[in-house]
Each structure stands twice: as structure tokens, then as C-alpha cells.
Amino acid sequence: MSYQHILLALLVAIVWGFNFVVIKIGLTEVPPFAFAFFRYALAGLPLVLFVKRPAISIKMLIAIGLSMGLIKFSFLFVGINLGMSAGLGSLILQSQSFFTIILSLCVFHQRLSWKQGIGILIAFTGIFLIGHGMHSSSSLAGLLCVLCAAFSWATSNILVRKAGPLDSFALIVWTSSILPLPFLGMSYAFEGGIETFIRIGQQLDWTGLGCILYISWIATWIGGTGWAKLMHLYSPCIVAPYSLLIPVFAFLSGWLFLGETISLQTMLASFLVFTGLAINQWPGGSWMPSAFLRQHTAFK
Incomplete structure (x- = not known):
């Protein structure tokens, strides 16, 4: 990856890491499915009439939207409701990095270098230590x-x-526009019907509104567009491990804005995550900047 795209990946990790602080605050005012409804309604519906649909089939558009939004967040919310703590859930969710690499090896027949494998193992060790240090209990379900x-x-x-080169922002806008209706139906069915939205309208303050706007515009537009762009440009084996930084920035954000404590074990584990990513992003034999750029622009 070029230095510019490494910075973009770091920006996405920071935006999505801070997003867990926003979610934690926002969910004190808005139930989960209603929160997701507002997120995607504001992210997609205002712009879908002005942004040209990306050049992919409706079937592919729906598949990306459902897997990226509806299915992912539905399972996440249900898992937390069944006993998985929100913090530990954010860590376990980063196993998507390893699922992505496995699927990429199967679908695109790509090869994982030994340095990438070692880097991923080191980073995953850091994530495991962070989760272990949280002392959180969770159910198997x-x-x-x-x-x-x-x-x-x-x-x-x-x-x-697989969708190929696309306008990443248009992809995010159009996939987001697919999701409000399903989440609205789930909120209506599981969170109290129309009375829930009446209560939200009566009780929502500027903090809650700010959380909704952040998750709708910053996390979805900036984070989602940046992530999609990187997935278009590079192998998923290179991009996916950057998601392991999200819990690291989530803990740092919690410390800065919510007064949460960070243990020595968490700091050391975070260092392992950074080290693993550095190894993963330097798979070639040379450590010179020119070789680094030459190796990581191969997927452009």
C-alpha cells in the first residue's frame, strides 16, 4: 500500500474506533434497531436521488448492503443482547479480518506470504490479550x-x-438506502412499535442527535467509503488486518472521552497489534521505502 492509503486505512480505523464511544452514548437514548434505522436513513436517503447508482447489478448491490449492514448488525445486536459485552463484542467482530483472508485465498486464489502469516498471528495475539484482560463473561450463543x-x-x-472498480461513495450511499426499511421493520417488531419513535422524538437531545449524525455521516460516509476504496485497490489480505486497529482506537477513545482505564496488558497488547500490522504490510525482502511502494501498489 502507498503511504497515502496507509494513512487512509489508519483514518478509517480511528473513525470506526471512536464510533464505539458514539454507539455507547447513543444507545442510552435510542434502541439498537432504531439507531441503525436512523443511521442508514440519514446516510442513504438524502443523497440517493443525487448520486448515480454504481455500475453493478441490483442483485450485487443488495447483497453488499445486506451483508455489510443488515445481517452484520443484526447478529451483532442479538449477540450483545444474549450476553456478549459490547467491548468484547467489538474485539470478536475483528475476526472478520481472518475470515476475509480465508475467503480471499479461496475465492481469488491468492497466496499468503510467511511474513504476512506471522504478522497476522502477532496481531491476533494482541487482540486475544486485550479480550482476556477485559475479564468479560459471555454466552456461547x-x-x-x-x-x-x-x-x-x-x-x-x-x-x-469482486464488484471491481467503482465509485466508493456512490456504493456506500446506495447500499445504505437499502437498509432503512428492514431496520424500521425490526425496530417496530422488537422495540415497541410506533411508541418507541414517539418517545425518541420527545427525549432525543443534542448529544443523541450528534451521535446519530456521527454514525450516519462520519462513520458511514467517511469510514465506509475509505474502506470500500481500499478493498477496490488492494488485496483483502493486505487491507483486512487494519481492522485489528479498531479495538485499539476504541480503547483509547474510551480512555480519552469516557474516563475508562487502560491496563498495562492492554497497552502491550496494542503494541503487538501495531507490530503485526507493520510486518503484514512489509512482506517483501527489502525494507527500503522504494521497495515498499513498489510491492504494495501491485493491486492498483
Whole structure:
């Protein structure tokens, strides 16, 4: 990857890491499915009439939207509801990186270098240590649901890659426009019907509105567009491990904005994640910047 795209991947990880703080605050005012409804309604519906549909079939568009949004978040919310803590759930969700790599090897017949394999193993060790240090209990059913969410995210990564070169922003806008109606139906069925939205309208303050706008415009437009762009340009084996930085930035954001503590074990584990990613992004034999750029622009 070029230095510019590495910075873009870091930006996406920061945006999505801080997003967990936003979600934690927002869910105190808006139920999960209603929260997802507002997210995608604001992300897709205002612009879908002005942004040209990406040059892919409706079938592929729906498949990406469902796997990236509806299925992923439905399993994630159910998993948390069944006993998986939100923090540990965010960590387990990053197993999508390894699902993405496995699917990529199968679908695109790509090869994983030994340095990439070692880098991924080191980064995963860091993630495991962070999760272990949280001392959170979770149910088996909750764990399986979050793993299903991670697999759904990995599937969307492969579908985006298969779709070929596209306008990433248009892809995010149009896939987002597919999701409000299903989430509205789920909110109506499981969260109290129309009374829930009346209560939200009466109680929603500027903090809750800010959370909805952040997750709709910053996390979805900037984060989603940046991630889709990287998936178009590079092998999923190279891009997917950057998601392992999301829990790291989530913990840092929680420390900065919510006063949550960070243990020495978490700091050391975060260092392992960064080290693993550095190894993963430097698979060639040379450590010179020119060789780095030459090796990582192969997928453009």
C-alpha cells in the first residue's frame, strides 16, 4: 500500500474506533434497531436521488448492503443482547479480518506470504490479550452470533472486491438506502412499535442527535467509503488486518472521552497489534521505502 492509503486505512480505523464511544452514548437514548434505522436513513436517503447508482447489478448491490449492514448488525445486536459485552463484542467482530483472508485465498486464489502469516498471528495475539484482560463473561450463543456478524462483514469485503472498480461513495450511499426499511421493520417488531419513535422524538437531545449524525455521516460516509476504496485497490489480505486497529482506537477513545482505564496488558497488547500490522504490510525482502511502494501498489 502507498503511504497515502496507509494513512487512509489508519483514518478509517480511528473513525470506526471512536464510533464505539458514539454507539455507547447513543444507545442510552435510542434502541439498537432504531439507531441503525436512523443511521442508514440519514446516510442513504438524502443523497440517493443525487448520486448515480454504481455500475453493478441490483442483485450485487443488495447483497453488499445486506451483508455489510443488515445481517452484520443484526447478529451483532442479538449477540450483545444474549450476553456478549459490547467491548468484547467489538474485539470478536475483528475476526472478520481472518475470515476475509480465508475467503480471499479461496475465492481469488491468492497466496499468503510467511511474513504476512506471522504478522497476522502477532496481531491476533494482541487482540486475544486485550479480550482476556477485559475479564468479560459471555454466552456461547452470544459468541456464535458475533462470529456470524464477523463472517457477514468478511463476505461483504469479498463482494466489494469482486464488484471491481467503482465509485466508493456512490456504493456506500446506495447500499445504505437499502437498509432503512428492514431496520424500521425490526425496530417496530422488537422495540415497541410506533411508541418507541414517539418517545425518541420527545427525549432525543443534542448529544443523541450528534451521535446519530456521527454514525450516519462520519462513520458511514467517511469510514465506509475509505474502506470500500481500499478493498477496490488492494488485496483483502493486505487491507483486512487494519481492522485489528479498531479495538485499539476504541480503547483509547474510551480512555480519552469516557474516563475508562487502560491496563498495562492492554497497552502491550496494542503494541503487538501495531507490530503485526507493520510486518503484514512489509512482506517483501527489502525494507527500503522504494521497495515498499513498489510491492504494495501491485493491486492498483
